[in-house]
Amino acid sequence: MSAWQFEGSESTRQVDFFFKSRKYAASTPHDWRDVLVLGELTSSSVRVWNSKFLQLSVYMREVFVTQPLRRFVHGFILFETKLQLWVFDRSGPMSTGFIDIGENPEKLIYVITAYMLMSDDELGLVSNFVQEHDRTLIKVKEPETDNWLMLTLETFPFIVQQSIVSRGTTVYRGLYESFVVKISWRAMGRMSEVELLGKSRSICGVVTLIGSLDMEKISELRDGLMFTKAMQREIQPDVSDVVVVDVNASPKISNMSTTNSSLFYRDRLQSIIASKPSVRAIGEDTSPLDLLCGLRYAIKGHRSLFLDARILHSDVSVNNIILTDPKILNSCYGSLIDLDLAMSLDNPNAAASSHILTWTMEFMALGIFRANLTRISAGIKHSYRHDLESFFYGLVSTCIRFGWGDKKATHLGLLGTWYKGTVQSMYNAKFTAIHVDSFEYNVLSGFSAKFECLKDVAKRMRASLFDRGFGFWLGKDHHPETLYNPILLDLDLEIAKMKCEFCHSPEYCNI
Structure with missing residues (x-):
């Protein structure tokens, strides 16, 4: 077996077996964007299952990162004469039991042939997006009228989620106009982002909806699968059941039969949200002033969402705080995006949703961590205070992670311990990192030279959140403004x- 360097990958990957589209010549350099099916081959027995499954998962992640709109990906592992088929989607991996091909090698030929004959739909490719040279086209429905709207996007997204089992959030910019399109797999059973954006209309610091479209559910993609406990493999946290496909059927999802409809996975719905204006993500090119202005308006938007629209964002992170052009967005320099996990406090189900852990781990509030350690999470609700704490971690993370240029950040290891x-x-x-006795040594010392000027404001924000003169404080005020106001000031x-x-730029004179 040879090792191939796939384009789009940072390191050499020794892929044993893969299919790519026939439209590419055999001499075309291999690229993860072209992979249709993946396979792992080993002469070892199933005793090496863990390492081979991990290897297949690494390759699957490469496919989802470079093909972020992919609905699912097929793969297989062959141990000596034991064949195992896999399908990965945004809710996790699904597998057959072991198929013995020792006495019936034609089964392997049948499987390979089935993969080769699959349509784009059966391979999990998305048909709603059309690639034309240097642009991408997509259709959404306008709010209220439901009229179709054709949008022209840049060829490649500027935000891609790195994990497989996730919402798979992918964001494109408009090619000619100032808007963005977000595609994600939102969890079912929650108020949709479209509904929440409707409630938050006209709030400065929150984007404006221009179109949307709901597509497929994971449960619809998995319809026809058989769920049993035949495989005792833990492949997800806190989940011992593994999905099993009818071994007498083709690996095509459409042909699989169902014997049990009980699902242990989280059902998700793929949705498209188009909003304006266009935005810039926080990153290496962000200046200290841009960061503070964006953070200020995002917090103001969060306050208006909470106090006026009665919506709690619940998933504040650096990725959900974006920088905007004040000339386009009502003089706002920053905005909150991604209301997928937000909750309407007027929704009768909000109380139940507020107990569910939804945060991006790096930015999770200490109070939520503590509640889960002491087994009282059922009594802890997401609150505005927890979101404000996440804004603080966003500020700190940005100052540690960015601004180094060609140098390597010194405290990335610290951030890693947070997730x-x-x-x-x-x-x-x-x-330990943010305690008053060690904050300067543990955290502030890791700020890049570019963001050293923000050490004082980081200290004051930490003090507003945690120091109340009677020890380390993780609570919330009865009057939210008591916490919002000093931070904004x-x-x-x-x-x-x-x-x-x-x-020296006049555009900042009216901030």
């Missing part, structure tokens, strides 16, 4: 100071 490991270890790492003062010292 890797057990709940206990993540809580301990974050608690500190940002206002720092922005004014930076304008005087660093900014």
Whole structure:
């Protein structure tokens, strides 16, 4: 077996077997964007299952990162004479039991032939997007009228989620106009982002809906699968059941038979949200002033969402705080996006939803971590205070992660401890890092030179959130403004100071 360097991958991947489209010549360099089906081959027995499944999962992740709109991907692992078929989607991997091809090798030929004859739909490719040279076309329905709207997008997305089992959030910019299109797999049983954007209309710091479309559910894609406990393999956290496909059927999803409709996975719906204006993500090119202005308006938007529209965002992270052009968005320099996990406080189901862990782990509030450690999470609700704490982690994370140029960030390991490991270890790492006695040494010392000027505002924001004169405080005020106001005031003062010292552009004069 040879190792191929796939384009679009940072390291060499030794892929044993794969299909790519016939439209590409055999001499065309291999690219993860072209992969249709993946296979792992080994002469070892099933005792090496763990390592081979992990290897297949790594390759599947490469496919989903480079083909973020892919609905699902087929694959297989062959151990000596034992064949196992897999399908990966945004709710996790599904598998057959082991198929013995020792006495019936024609089964392997049948499977390979079935893969080769699959249509684009059966391979999980998305037909709603049309690629034309240097642009992408997609149709959505306008709000209220339901008229079809054709949108022209840039060829490649500027935001792609890196994990397989997730919402798979992918964001494109408009090619000619100022708008963005987000495609994601939202969890079922929650108020949709379209409904929430309708409630938050005209709030500065929140994007405006221009079109949307609901597509397919995971349960519809998996319709016809047989769910049993035949495979005792833990392939997801807290889940011991593994999906099993009828071995007498083709690997095509459409041909699989159902014997049990009980589903353990989280059902998701693929949806398209088009909104304006176009945005810039926080990143290496973001200036300290842009960061503070964007953060200020995102927090103001969060406050208006919570107090006026009675919507709690519930998933504040660096990826959900974007920078906007004030000339386009009502003089706003920043905005909150991605209301997939937001909850309407007027919704009767909001109380139940508020107990569900939805955060991006790196930005999760300490109070939520602590509740899960002490087994009282049923009594802890997501609150505005937890979201404000996430804004703080977003500020800190940006100052540590970006601004290094060609140099390597010194404290990425610290950020890693906030989202890797057990709940206990993540809580301990974050608690220790932001405690008043160690904050400067553990966190501020990791700020890049570019963001050193934000150390004071980070200190003051930390103090507003955690220091109340009687120990480390993780609670919330009865009056939300008591917490919002000092944080926004500190940002206002720092922005004014930076304008005087660093900014010579007239566009910032009215911030």
